[in-house]
Amino acid sequence: MKDSIMEQSIQLFAQKGFKETSIQDIVGELNVTKGTFYYYYKSKEELLMDIHLQYIERLLENQEAILADESKSCQQKLHDIIFKLIHDIEKEGLRAKVFFREIRHLSPQHLEHIIPKRDRFKENVQQVVEEGMRNGQFRSDLPPDIVTLGILGVTNWSYFWFQPNGEKSDREVAAIFYEMLINGIKAE
Amino acid sequence: MKDSIMEQSIQLFAQKGFKETSIQDIVGELNVTKGTFYYYYKSKEELLMDIHLQYIERLLENQEAILADESKSCQQKLHDIIFKLIHDIEKEGLRAKVFFREIRHLSPQHLEHIIPKRDRFKENVQQVVEEGMRNGQFRSDLPPDIVTLGILGVTNWSYFWFQPNGEKSDREVAAIFYEMLINGIKAE
Amino acid sequence: MKDSIMEQSIQLFAQKGFKETSIQDIVGELNVTKGTFYYYYKSKEELLMDIHLQYIERLLENQEAILADESKSCQQKLHDIIFKLIHDIEKEGLRAKVFFREIRHLSPQHLEHIIPKRDRFKENVQQVVEEGMRNGQFRSDLPPDIVTLGILGVTNWSYFWFQPNGEKSDREVAAIFYEMLINGIKAE
Amino acid sequence: MKDSIMEQSIQLFAQKGFKETSIQDIVGELNVTKGTFYYYYKSKEELLMDIHLQYIERLLENQEAILADESKSCQQKLHDIIFKLIHDIEKEGLRAKVFFREIRHLSPQHLEHIIPKRDRFKENVQQVVEEGMRNGQFRSDLPPDIVTLGILGVTNWSYFWFQPNGEKSDREVAAIFYEMLINGIKAE
DNA sequence: AATGAATGAGCGTTCATTCAT
DNA sequence: CATGAATGAACGCTCATTCAT
Numbered sequence: 204m205k206d207s208i209m210e211q212s213i214q215l216f217a218q219k220g221f222k223e224t225s226i227q228d229i230v231g232e233l234n235v236t237k238g239t240f241y242y243y244y245k246s247k248e249e250l251l252m253d254i255h256l257q258y259i260e261r262l263l264e265n266q267e268a269i270l271a272d273e274s275k276s277c278q279q280k281l282h283d284i285i286f287k288l289i290h291d292i293e294k295e296g297l298r299a300k301v302f303f304r305e306i307r308h309l310s311p312q313h314l315e316h317i318i319p320k321r322d323r324f325k326e327n328v329q330q331v332v333e334e335g336m337r338n339g340q341f342r343s344d345l346p347p348d349i350v351t352l353g354i355l356g357v358t359n360w361s362y363f364w365f366q367p368n369g370e371k372s373d374r375e376v377a378a379i380f381y382e383m384l385i386n387g388i389k390a391e
Numbered sequence: 392m393k394d395s396i397m398e399q400s401i402q403l404f405a406q407k408g409f410k411e412t413s414i415q416d417i418v419g420e421l422n423v424t425k426g427t428f429y430y431y432y433k434s435k436e437e438l439l440m441d442i443h444l445q446y447i448e449r450l451l452e453n454q455e456a457i458l459a460d461e462s463k464s465c466q467q468k469l470h471d472i473i474f475k476l477i478h479d480i481e482k483e484g485l486r487a488k489v490f491f492r493e494i495r496h497l498s499p500q501h502l503e504h505i506i507p508k509r510d511r512f513k514e515n516v517q518q519v520v521e522e523g524m525r526n527g528q529f530r531s532d533l534p535p536d537i538v539t540l541g542i543l544g545v546t547n548w549s550y551f552w553f554q555p556n557g558e559k560s561d562r563e564v565a566a567i568f569y570e571m572l573i574n575g576i577k578a579e
Numbered sequence: 580m581k582d583s584i585m586e587q588s589i590q591l592f593a594q595k596g597f598k599e600t601s602i603q604d605i606v607g608e609l610n611v612t613k614g615t616f617y618y619y620y621k622s623k624e625e626l627l628m629d630i631h632l633q634y635i636e637r638l639l640e641n642q643e644a645i646l647a648d649e650s651k652s653c654q655q656k657l658h659d660i661i662f663k664l665i666h667d668i669e670k671e672g673l674r675a676k677v678f679f680r681e682i683r684h685l686s687p688q689h690l691e692h693i694i695p696k697r698d699r700f701k702e703n704v705q706q707v708v709e710e711g712m713r714n715g716q717f718r719s720d721l722p723p724d725i726v727t728l729g730i731l732g733v734t735n736w737s738y739f740w741f742q743p744n745g746e747k748s749d750r751e752v753a754a755i756f757y758e759m760l761i762n763g764i765k766a767e
Numbered sequence: 768m769k770d771s772i773m774e775q776s777i778q779l780f781a782q783k784g785f786k787e788t789s790i791q792d793i794v795g796e797l798n799v800t801k802g803t804f805y806y807y808y809k810s811k812e813e814l815l816m817d818i819h820l821q822y823i824e825r826l827l828e829n830q831e832a833i834l835a836d837e838s839k840s841c842q843q844k845l846h847d848i849i850f851k852l853i854h855d856i857e858k859e860g861l862r863a864k865v866f867f868r869e870i871r872h873l874s875p876q877h878l879e880h881i882i883p884k885r886d887r888f889k890e891n892v893q894q895v896v897e898e899g900m901r902n903g904q905f906r907s908d909l910p911p912d913i914v915t916l917g918i919l920g921v922t923n924w925s926y927f928w929f930q931p932n933g934e935k936s937d938r939e940v941a942a943i944f945y946e947m948l949i950n951g952i953k954a955e
Numbered sequence: 956a957a958t959g960a961a962t963g964a965g966c967g968t969t970c971a972t973t974c975a976t
Numbered sequence: 977c978a979t980g981a982a983t984g985a986a987c988g989c990t991c992a993t994t995c996a997t
Contacts, residue, residue, distance in 0.1 A: 204956085219495075220410070220495065222408070222410040222411065223410065225991060225992080227990095227992095235957075235958090236957070236958055237958090237991095237992085237993085238956090238957055238958050238959075238994095238995090239956075239957055239958080241992090241994080242956065246992080246993080247992065278577075332576075340577070341576050342576055342577065345567055345570065345571060345576065346567065349559065349564060349568070350567070350571060350576060352549065352552060353545045353571050355548065356544040356546070356549065357548075359544065360540065360543065360544030360545075360547055360548055361540070361544065371534075376537060379533055379534065379537045380541055382533065383533060383541055383572070383575070384541075384571070384575060384576060385576060386574075386575040386577055387571070387572060387573050387574040388520075388523075388529050388530055388533065388538060388572060388573060389466070389528070389530065389573045389574055392981085413966060413967080414966080414967065414968085415965090415966080415967095423982075423983085424982070424983055424984065425968080425983090425984085426969090426970085426981095426982060426983050426985095427983075428968095429967090429968065429969075429970095430981065430982070431981095434968080435967065435968090580977090596786070596871065598784070598787065599786065601969080601970060602971065602972085603969095603970080603971095611978075611979090612978070612979055612980070613971085613972085613979090613980090614973095614977090614978055614980075615977075615978055615979080617971090617972070617973080618978070622972080623971065623972090654953075680868065683784060717953060718953065721943055721946065721947060722935070722943060725944070726947060728925065728928060729921045729943075729944055729948075732921040732922070732923065733920040733921055733924075734920070735920065735924055736919065736920030736921075736923055736924055747910075747913065752913060755917070756913070756917055759909060759914060759917050759951070760917075760947070760951060761951050761953045762950075763947070763950035763951030765842075765904070765949045789988080790987075790989085799961070799962085800961070800962055800963065801962090801988085801989080802961065802964095802989095802990090802991085803960075803961055805988090805989065805990075805991095806959085806960065810988080810989080811987095811988065811989090
């Protein structure tokens with residue numbers, strides 16, 4: 204039941220927004236009453252926190268599994284991170300939308316637990332970039348933090364337009380973005 | 392007064408969100424009463440619409456001025472579009488935040504007027520990309536629509552992190568992004 | 580202008596009700612502003628009072644002209660009163676609707692001036708009934724006050740259904756009501 | 768509680784009118800809060816609809832019980848209908864007042880359910896009148912629809928003046944009206 | 956584990972009215 | 977005569993939350 208509530212609320216939060224979704228909306232779809240909700244969650248915000256936490260932790264886990272693989276080059280790692288992110292839109296897209304858009308509804312105390320993980324996500328990417336610069340796989344004349352933000356812009360933005368069942372597959376889009384970021388769009 | 396209300400509400404919508412900002416919040420800061428608000432705006436949503444319209448129209452105007460300049464190469468145009476977007480964060484950043492984040496609160500009728508302009512903004516960038524591919528300034532083995540979405544990801548995302556008074560200036564960030572997109576980050 | 584405002588407001592009060600009609604509704608149709616309204620009327624209620632007063636006074640005048648005509652029998656007077664009331668629906672129907680339905684929005688002070696006139700209207704009819712009973716034109720075994728209320732029920736109710744351009748003319752309807760009240764509906 | 772709310776609101780709607788009665792007025796008298804009101808009714812208008820529906824359905828039921836009694840003559844049926852209506856003023860008078868006066872606050876969708884029943888009420892009376900004309904109990908030289916409207920005028924209007932504890936009883940008033948309608952007020 | 960009744964604070968909106976110009 | 981700006985009180989309604997059962 205607790206999971207059903209979360210699943211349902213992710214659907215609704217992604218579709219209509221946190222504020223725009225009432226507890227009644229959530230439990231109505233599950234054919235239970237509001238009391239039930241409060242049996243499982245202390246408050247609406249706690250539910251939102253749970254969603255955030257679950258999302259970012261799963262994301263970090265995935266990402267750090269890629270980073271830990273010593274057999275991969277930095278270019279390979281970058282490619283895999285990009286692909287993983289876009290691939291996950293199908294499964295995790297709604298969660299991601301909620302994560303990006305509704306974070307502001309978390310209380311300061313809750314934010315304290317989320318922000319560092321969100322930062323670590325960015326730093327992990329930056330680490331790959333920096334490592335690549337150090338070992339000569341990436342050019343080293345660009346500041347790694349801005350480059351990282353550029354890369355994250357490309358991937359994160361895709362959560363707002365990528366359609367898993369659209370014209371291009373996740374693999375194709377990831378390949379294009381990787382190619383574009385690695386080699387640029389200028390003609391020889 | 393009408394302008395004061397809009398200015399004030401942009402501040403608050405950007406900071407707290409549309410739903411989270413009450414009419415009272417807006418007029419309270421201006422030391423007038425709610426009645427005054429409704430003297431100038433038919434509804435809260437109409438105000439939001441006005442903000443959206445003003446923002447996107449100004450944006451398009453700027454962008455199309457760049458596109459219309461025949462003395463510029465495609466590379467130059469792309470650079471200028473990127474720079475303009477990041478440069479405007481200082482003046483227009485709050486408006487942009489509202490535009491990106493609160494558009495879902497517009498009614499379908501209002502959306503009808505905004506969406507085509509938002510699409511035109513994207514298509515204008517895509518036009519530059521396609522023209523560059525045709526005339527050999529850009530490589531032509533990548534799909535122009537996905538490339539365009541990548542570029543827009545880089546710039547749009549910067550609205551969520553770029554600090555006009557931060558370490559790097561708008562000119563520097565734009566230059567880095569341009570360089571990264573044009574030549575890629577791979578070492579020679 | 581003062582008259583235009585009254586005319587317009589009678590239309591609207593009859594159509595939508597007093598409470599449901601805003602000052603803005605009234606002046607909007609006349610293409611002037613609310614300030615203008617308050618130049619001519621001290622308040623919305625004063626306007627309503629004026630409508631009531633004008634209506635009831637005109638009604639009484641008409642009615643008392645009939646009563647004063649000594650050449651008429653009581654039956655004739657009764658017929659003329661009924662006919663006049665139904666005939667006036669075309670010209671005065673909207674005013675009458677407002678009078679019947681919106682009187683409760685008058686303040687006690689204003690009511691003090693209306694109620695006695697409204698009562699006089701009823702008493703005038705009752706006077707005809709009583710006179711007819713005394714002089715043998717009407718049967719005298721029924722209480723004149725209840726009979727009068729019956730007659731007024733028949734006529735007043737017609738304000739809620741009589742259509743001046745409908746199947747039956749005012750003259751026909753009045754004749755039917757008169758016949759029905761005078762001779763009853765029982766077969767010989 | 769749902770019934771208490773309806774009872775209370777009938778009192779207030781009859782006394783002050785629908786628009787003039789706020790939700791706060793209703794719940795204040797019951798010492799509960801506005802939230803409670805909306806726990807039981809979706810909107811103020813839905814409450815009004817419930818009142819209308821309950822009233823007209825009860826009325827029709829009563830009326831059709833009289834009509835169905837084959838042992839009664841048309842005259843008897845007409846008398847019983849008149850008596851029942853006036854008798855009910857004590858119990859149902861407030862509901863009736865609300866029904867007559869506040870019907871315009873129902874939405875078109877709601878009206879669709881009420882109007883046919885209101886029409887049926889009138890047609891039931893007309894049916895008695897027509898049957899009586901056919902079988903010779905009533906004179907047949909008057910149009911039955913107008914006669915019916917006359918009868919309904921007499922009875923309905925009594926809802927605006929009849930006092931259950933007044934000088935005349937319901938039985939007496941009904942008898943007078945019946946006599947007046949059947950035999951007329953003309954002296955022999 | 957779940958329900959149903961109730962709360963209370965807040966919100967968007969309306970509107971009669973005032974008043975300086 | 978008329979306007980336009982502003983007010984302030986009220987209203988219908990929503991909703992997260994509580995709690996006894």
